[in-house]
Amino acid sequence: MINVLFATSEAHPLIKTGGLADVSGSLPAALLAAGHDVRLVLPAYPQAITGASPLTQLATLTLTGCNDPVTILEGHLPGSNVTVYLIDAPDYFRREGGPYSQPDGNDWPDNADRFACFCRAVTSIALNQAGLDWAVDIVHCNDWQTGLIPAMLVDSRQRPASVFTIHNLAYQGLFDQSQFHNLDLPASWWSMHQMEFHGQFSFVKGGLVNADWLTTVSPTYAREICTPQYGYGLEGLLSHRSGELTGILNGIDTDIWNPEKDPLIAKNYSAKTLERKRQNKAALQRTMGLAVEANTPLLGHVGRLVEQKGVDLILDLLPALARRGAQLAIIGTGDRHLESALRKASRHLPEQIGVALRYDESLSHLLEAGSDIFLMPSRFEPCGLNQLYSLRYGTPPVVRHTGGLADSIIAATPATMARKTANGFVFNDTTSSSLLDAIDDALTVYHDPDNWRQIIQTGMTTDHSWNKSATHYISVYEKAIDRNDNKLNL
Numbered sequence: 001m002i003n004v005l006f007a008t009s010e011a012h013p014l015i016k017t018g019g020l021a022d023v024s025g026s027l028p029a030a031l032l033a034a035g036h037d038v039r040l041v042l043p044a045y046p047q048a049i050t051g052a053s054p055l056t057q058l059a060t061l062t063l064t065g066c067n068d069p070v071t072i073l074e075g076h077l078p079g080s081n082v083t084v085y086l087i088d089a090p091d092y093f094r095r096e097g098g099p100y101s102q103p104d105g106n107d108w109p110d111n112a113d114r115f116a117c118f119c120r121a122v123t124s125i126a127l128n129q130a131g132l133d134w135a136v137d138i139v140h141c142n143d144w145q146t147g148l149i150p151a152m153l154v155d156s157r158q159r160p161a162s163v164f165t166i167h168n169l170a171y172q173g174l175f176d177q178s179q180f181h182n183l184d185l186p187a188s189w190w191s192m193h194q195m196e197f198h199g200q201f202s203f204v205k206g207g208l209v210n211a212d213w214l215t216t217v218s219p220t221y222a223r224e225i226c227t228p229q230y231g232y233g234l235e236g237l238l239s240h241r242s243g244e245l246t247g248i249l250n251g252i253d254t255d256i257w258n259p260e261k262d263p264l265i266a267k268n269y270s271a272k273t274l275e276r277k278r279q280n281k282a283a284l285q286r287t288m289g290l291a292v293e294a295n296t297p298l299l300g301h302v303g304r305l306v307e308q309k310g311v312d313l314i315l316d317l318l319p320a321l322a323r324r325g326a327q328l329a330i331i332g333t334g335d336r337h338l339e340s341a342l343r344k345a346s347r348h349l350p351e352q353i354g355v356a357l358r359y360d361e362s363l364s365h366l367l368e369a370g371s372d373i374f375l376m377p378s379r380f381e382p383c384g385l386n387q388l389y390s391l392r393y394g395t396p397p398v399v400r401h402t403g404g405l406a407d408s409i410i411a412a413t414p415a416t417m418a419r420k421t422a423n424g425f426v427f428n429d430t431t432s433s434s435l436l437d438a439i440d441d442a443l444t445v446y447h448d449p450d451n452w453r454q455i456i457q458t459g460m461t462t463d464h465s466w467n468k469s470a471t472h473y474i475s476v477y478e479k480a481i482d483r484n485d486n487k488l489n490l
Helices: 019-033 046-052 111-126 148-153 177-182 203-210 219-224 235-240 274-287 311-316 318-323 336-348 361-370 386-392 403-408 414-419 432-446 449-461 466-488
Strands: 003-007 037-043 056-061 070-076 083-088 138-142 161-166 174-176 200-202 213-216 245-247 298-302 327-331 353-356 373-376 397-400 425-427
Touching: 003 019, 003 111, 019 037, 019 138, 019 466, 037 111, 046 070, 046 083, 070 111, 083 111, 111 148, 111 177, 138 148, 138 466, 148 161, 148 203, 161 203, 161 466, 174 177, 177 200, 200 203, 203 235, 213 219, 213 466, 219 245, 219 403, 274 298, 274 327, 274 361, 274 449, 298 361, 311 318, 311 327, 311 336, 311 432, 327 361, 336 353, 361 386, 373 386, 373 432, 386 397, 386 403, 386 449, 397 403, 397 432, 414 449, 425 432, 432 449
Parallel strands: 003 037, 003 138, 037 083, 138 161, 161 213, 213 245, 298 327, 298 373, 327 353, 373 397, 397 425
Antiparallel strands: 056 070, 070 083, 174 200
16 A cells, blocks of 8 residues: 555645646545545645535644744545645635636736745655654655645655656746745755756746656657657756656546436436437537537537637637538637637627636536537647547547547547547647548538447447556556665665
């Protein structure tokens, strides 16, 4: 059994801004089910305090660099047996707004102080200095908010091993030099060999330089971030550490994302009762203000409305999709000019284009169940989860060949159809014409009921749970522990 301290800045259903929360809410439970002692630690945001209650106060710590004493609260992750430690630093985390940004959408100006304090508290637990009487074997750190933890562990001879997971390298936790000096961190960290990055202080480099092992959320993305196109200036460091870099495709929570039992959709169904899926399509059409037409292909998209997700490529195609008689349903928020363009398109073609410019978990489930085809034309996608939800819900995705999309979607070709391995449609170039070609391929198969059913059933019957991914993480933990032991024995 491995004792795992899983450090993250968000975890579903306690608090969520993106895919990190989904991973942090599911992987610990899968590791626990595999027989390991996994405890989740995250900041005590107001939503987390409410969701993890009832809480027990375990310890109060006075930590260098934190404004006030920090309290460790213990609760449980809803719907699981995973123990949750909440780092209660009220000045830093009990605020209105999001985990990283103010109510007006701008980043909290003291994010460096907030997450440095969080990292200090997690390090105290990891080194068994918080009075919890629990010996940690490995600290699993996630994204820049936890990047200082591996660095803080390095100088201790009694340290556990550390793994640092990159969920999206585009977010690096960069702060100016004055903020670094205010954090009361070792002066040696201001170095290109540690956390200095082109004149700024980089939290993510703390993990990339010092963790015993690095992971990211798909095998293809692990290769991509070692290149200038996707490495954001860190490709040299990542290439240097490629021997300790593993890509593990995320899983999904198959209890929450299960069309046979999902309470958020209009009609439950399975791969054997696909005719019931039509009722979800009709419900989605009504909800989105679209014409209720059973035989009209309905394309769906859920996600942040930003350039990374290729939403602009979809916008370019709206006239072409209208000419093909297809409908489009989009849910999400993001760039204002993209939101404005979608509103305008919906007003122009209200029965063909429906938009919901908000975060809506319930409607997202209905869109996955009610759409015929899911569009995910991302310019880059470390892993992606919606394409996995779409497979699970019998909604073949159209994706760009990048990151986890490349690892999870097998393009429909005569050969893959013959082998019954095809589960979607893939394009390569980041152009609207390339996306349209893939959509046309999907529409061609859509109008061929036997082949369409085959693609749907291939996607629905493949195991996308966390069980396989958890096995890979356990293997990584073992490698990290061995590497840490070897360094301590030098």
